[in-house]
Amino acid sequence: MKNPYIPYQVNIIDAWYEAPGDRCIKTFKVTFADEKVWDTWSHKPGNCAMVGIPGVGESMFCISSSPTEKGYLRFSIMKAGKNTSALHELEAGDSFFIRGPLGNNFPLDEWKGKNIVTIGGGIGQAPLRPVIQWIRDNRADYGELELIYGARTSQDHCFKTEFEEIGSSDDCECHLSIDVEEEEWPHFVGFVPSLLMEVAPKPDNAIAVTCGPPVMINFVLQNLEKLGFTPDQVYTTLENRMKCGIGKCGRCNVGHLYVCKDGPVFSYAQLKEIPEAFA
Amino acid sequence: MAENKDFEPNIVAFLCNWCSYAGADLAGTSRITYPSNVRVIRVMCSGRVNPLFVMNALQQGADGVLISGCHPGDCHYMHGNYYARRRFNLMRNFLEYLGVEPERVRMSWVSASEGAKWKEVIEEVSEGIKKVGPMDQFKRRQLNW
Amino acid sequence: MALKKLSKEKVGEALAELSKFRLIAPAKSDDVVVFKQISDPAEAYLEYGNSTVPPKKFAFPQTETLFRFVTGSPDLTAKNVEEEGTTVIFGLRPCDARAMAIVDKLFSWDFDDPYYLKRRELTTLVGMACVEPPSVNCFCTSLGGSPFGTEGLDLLLTDMGDYYLVEALTDKGEKLEETLSSQLEDAPADDEKKAKDMAAASEGKIRRSINTEGIPEKLPDLWENGLWKKVSAACLGCGICTFLCPTCHCFDIQDEVEESGEGRRCRMWDSCMFEEYTVHASGHNPRPTRKERTRNRINHKYSYYPAHFDVIACVGCGRCINLCPVNIDILEILDQVVDA
């Protein structure tokens, strides 16, 4: 059996900034240095990987590309600490190391035939991106797809060009927002939970997936309940500080669940049982 | 410790920008030869030198450390060297108490015009460390499996 | 398997024989007993109560290299635990051996931890029964252990006065008996019964206890209970209770690089009682105070661990009670849980 602590080297095919600022977000498109790894690699939307550079450290990020996108993996990383700062120094042609796939995934097989609404905020769109991509690549299997996304400013919007493309396609309804008024902003102004109420997706035969800052998630969950979504129709992802990624090192637990191994994807029904989940 | 004739010590010297660094520079431009086994780290003031720097240098393989600043009263920042003086008097005594020979942690006042004194200082530091041999107390060992 | 005996005069000889392996035994420095690798049988200190630091560090070292690298190079070299060779831990207490058996479950849970498991495979545990409970705060019997417990052990020694009674418990234990064949003799026929009586007597001397029934199920309901604030009020947030716990297994992973670019990724014991244990890169800490951290420690041992592995991650060795600088007493906390 493979040593779960030894990472694979990946080469950066392309890298670009999604959002500027102190907490800027950079997306890396990578492929394995050893092409043979692709033969054994298989991930699903929701899965994560430990991403890092030997000599600096590792941290957990969701894989923000869908397995239907062949030949590369994507990671969108916000600059926050030591490891992410080092990763942000890297450009196309450089390499880093990943360990994975880790964690669970969105139960996309169970969701077949249902309407899906994704509600994202800021960098929280990263785990939702593969869900959207997966559904668009298996469009016949799913009902309607609605995308709700917001960030502080239009500059802070991740995946801008993709949203434009999605918005102009008929695969998916795309609702965007920013927190504060800006000139020439054609979409909604206000917080994501308000946009959600504005869009008011129907709960019948639907699944809602939300990811973003904790405050946003809290209000989104409340609002989804108001719209008639039951806890088992709502999914979210959690994050915590992680080290091993395989349920050994102890720190990422919420209640008895390890976010790295049992998560990051949880249904709201599951989380309601765990008081620590919203700490 | 037995004296080893071939032993060339690694010395890390923290020199203040305004006096000692200029003094060492003067020694160089005046073609004064002095021991080459000293690695100079320029700091703005001897008062900038944190005892952690000294400890870390010794951990990383320095056999000795020198902190050098302006003569009392000459500090570019008025008092930085006075603070350093207190700090390293205590540090030196403490390391000696742990069994680190006092030859390994030295302090000097070298002004910008004292190229010749710099030579004397560094020779004395180097000789002192040669006498006590390589630093083997708490140097980081080979990476342990 | 017939019982053997090892006369006390021959202990030195037996230890010398075992030092062809990596031999770990309790040793005393000042008044502190710790397990360490010994080369001279005289270093072994077998008349001890229990060690301050549990012998877990020889299965799960406090600092352990996972792999080495040179910065910029793609080559990573995993540590080969095999090189450490066969290890014998001699004279550990039954509670500490049982703790290893409990922790084994975690390290083979879904993902095998190759370092830990390899080391365990290479290690033979020679236990020393507690003829007298080592401390007033022992409570192993409350958790399914016993001063003469054999869980996790390969061989059990019992101090019979002039000699140790030797009982092989596993194949590894029998192998070790073969290694020591010239030091071992047949034990007197009635020793088995004698040892049983001694075990009962020792169990009778265990004075502290807790009825654990229902605690794992009850703990989640007490999440918001005021008891956590009270029991953690005096906590200093140090790592004594966790580092000295034979079942605590949490770790940190850090990279260390030398000036030359050579480096290693290693893991080291970490403690859920430390503030930075859970702090996010953003600065947010989901367990911001010692109250949350204490609650997590107790829950992890008495609720989360049994939820996954059907066993409480506490063996009742009493170290956390004995050594807590502010007398935070896990049994008192559990009593409050029961009463809440």
Add this chain to the structure above:
Amino acid sequence: MVDVNKLREKAREVISREDVRELIGYRPGTYGFRARPAFVMGPDDTGELIFTPACVNNLASYIVLEEKLPVKRGEEPDLRKVAVMVKGCDSRALVQQMEEKAYDRDRILVLGIPCRGVVDMAKVQAKYPDVLEMGEIALEGDKFVLSFNGTKEEVPREELVADKCLRCRYPTPLVYDELLDEEVERFADDDFADVAELEKRAADDKWAYWEEKFSRCIRCYSCRNVCPMCYCEDCVLDRLQPQWMRRSVDISENTAYHISRAYHLAGRCIQCGECQRVCPVDIPLMELNRKFYKDVEDLYDYEPGTNVENPPLLSTFKVEDKEDFIM
């Protein structure tokens, strides 16, 4: 001897005051002769309070150990005083904290306890390892009287007293709002003979001594956390950028840890001895702190924690400070 009823009465009076939020004192422990910190939040909690020679903890630590969570929107920060019981040695921690401007004097209410010495709990434990039921310790003259299991035993003071008490210079608190007993005259002094003895050894000898001690360290950081003077919000040990000390446990990092811990207390350590008391592997940490204490006294005629008006030792200087070691 502090009269326990008087103590509780005083505590009740103090905690009932509107400007007092919490009172930190002592209460009996959970087994044997232990006593432990008590956190009194209301007048009804005062019934358990005690002061005996088993009350070893330095409660001044809790003043700086308090966790300050962000104040919730719409709530006011609780600025009421914390009342704390301190022995002579412990009071010096308060003085030093205030000397460093860690907080204002009016944030705390000090209940001073003149003290003739506390026990070394390790010595008590070694002498009475089997006592589980709560026992009591009292100091009567030059004897400790231990009551347990219905019996009473007298033990000479020197046999069980903590080492620090044999060299105690300040048995009566140096800062207090109320004194709970009569002042105790200085009954001992410190000649630092232990430090001088170690100083005299050869370098190799000294290192061999410390190497063995430091190699035992498991870096539980109890010595740091218990210390009333270790209250940096962001400890250099926990920082990753830059990481001055690695987290791996080996002789190099352990030594680095102990040097920086002791050095950070140079001119600040007030000799309460808590670090050494809590060390699970018996590292003689006070021998490190006392070296600094002695040098600071010899070189700069400075004694930490004795005068709130003193400037902190290392953030001041005198032009005439010794410099015979400088080339």
